[in-house]
Amino acid sequence: MNNALTPALEKKRVLLCVGSGGVGKTTISATLALRAAVDGRSSLVCTIDPAKRLANSLGLNALGNVEAQVPASVLEPLGVKPKGKLHAMMLDMKATWDDLITKYAPPDKREKILANRFYQSLSSALAGSQEYIAMEKLWELRTRRDYELIVLDTPPTAHALDFLEAPNRVLDFLDNEAAKWLLTPALAAGKMGLSLFSLGSSYVAKTISKFTGTETLQELAGFMMAIAPMNESFRERARGVRELLEAESTGFVLVTSPGRERLDEVTHFHRLLKQNRMEVVALVVNRVHPMPGPELWEEAKGLIPSRRVKVEETLRELTVLAEQDLRGIAELRAATPGTPIIQVPRFELDVHDVAALWRTGRYLMGDEVIPTAPASTLSTTEAPTPLSSGEGQGEGTRPPG
Template sequence: MNLDMDALLADAHTRIVVCCGSGGVGKTTTAAALALRAAEKHGRRTVVLTIDPARRLAQSMGLTELDNTPRKVESADGDLFAMMLDMKRTFDEVVLAHTDPKRAKEIFANPFYQAMSSTFAGTQEYMAMEKLGQLRATDEWDLIVVDTPPSRSALDFLDAPQRLARFLDGRMLRMLLAPARAGGRSVFNLVTASFGVMTKAFTKILGGQLLTDVSGFVTALDSMFGGFRERAEQTYKVLQARETAFLVVAAPEPDALREAAYFAGRLAEEKMPLAGLVLNRMHRLSVPDLSVERALAAAEKVDSPVTAEVLRVHADLSRRVARERRLADQFTAARPGVPVFEVPAQPEDVHDLDGLRRVVG
């Protein structure tokens, strides 16, 4: 079953397209190409958000750099914007939006926050959800295309909001926050002996300074606790809604298709709308009727070494095309309900808008 990509991109009900897949399959290029197609052919005001730190997206769109703010792609024949997630800036924006300036200043100065907003596991994926929620909330965009990180972490953004919300709403942090709520007493001056024993244990494991930093962080962040979980749940529901379409991007290779099968299974479990599989870099034959056997037999008979070499190359390519088709058919046979959009292998790497136009066109 073939996926009608133009119908998907032109559908006004489709507001978000999420591209996921393993590394090295052309996912970033695919996301950029889809965004360009939606803007140029279908007249949709489109922004593409990349979470992958690679610079290919900026280069292919003729931009010197990408950052946390949508930048207009001036050379595109439509309203196309591109941006790259800056997780620390996004976290800072969340703090500024949901606390007063004095509290925000305390949070920004806190060593634990500085580490968490830059390197904490799951922060990038959570902030991707925050940024997606921000973009959607402005109602400025007809279509938002999201390019996710490579490998299985491409679906971590489905889990990260809940993990981070659990952490920020967890028992240990709540206990650290309790003294401030009880009258501002330090976590090290708790009245009860049982809690004092627990605090000593935490101090021994984490270190006194870190515990102080964490305590100060959660005290300053108290007003935001409910918001983290609430916004995560709202965005999660958006990802399950009719307005979102997930595209699994893969190459016709066993490992990439195994990952694609994993993604498809996870999306089904999470009740996320899988629109289809984008099968990238599919090779094609210019003379499909010339079989491997005939090409090799002819190569043995011709007098021209150049012609003989061309025939052998055709035979090798024929074998590759047959192998790719076999792998693709195995995937679709196991998942007959998943439509497929095939992208021909390009003669060279995509490095400009014309190259992006060829991907989907």
């Protein structure tokens, strides 16, 4: 069965799974790459999640900063034989920054940059640094590897702009005119300037050093002197990243949960992607509570009275949760017109093996959908409104099949 993700997996070269933390982006990313490989496209999933569960679910002991091929044998128990190869990797932020410096910094500057304490903070903790290096890695993988599809599990962001503007923010910092003015003595005079600067040779330096420490300013001056020859190459790659994100061969998959606290975030992100001319191929609502089916209510009627009371109370609670999710999805659909919405249910257990990934994929690709129960079976006063069957596949209008 086809849905909005089918053509994306067939034609796109890059898919970026984006959204806030804790909504299942890593699972969705791995599942998309897995399905593409099974269907015959060589695929790579690049994740930033340090948890081992993804590696284990793909039959690997661990993931590192280098691509590892997922053995086809992990799918044999499911009776599935992939037609293409699947690779996986976990982005190591510090190692990727170091590789970038090693490749592009002038030979006489490399060791100075790598040993600089300010660089070490930039490459591991500075706000926006993780988003920037994730985009750098994506650009490198797309331009230097021959995977037919790369799926990037982006860093979790509370604010969409952190992701979209990270490259520009880092570049603005590296090329900041105010910082250059502040560091003019050091930048202009080399070692002598650094020596004078360390003694607080200017009024501005003396004032700032009261708050930051002179040693910190010296480290910053040393870093900016060493990194300056790389600024143009940084800008060139930032332009390349922007072009890649806007390309027809690139698509975004927004991932969210149905909770109301997530709805404003995802609609804001959706709006910004559209404003930035970036294609949203689908919006995945993950961990949706399924509506209890009529067969469960019928089974409850046959229980002894004490057991029946408890079971029916549980069914009513599940119905309330399902109704809440349905209303949230309806609001989401109204706020994102024209974007297909695909639902993945909340499973009893976390996704921790390839069988669970494959099951997730059946919902992502529309092979199965979340059922909705007829209103007559509900025990609450307000029945949920079923989703329209004309608003995209995988939206909970039919029982699984």
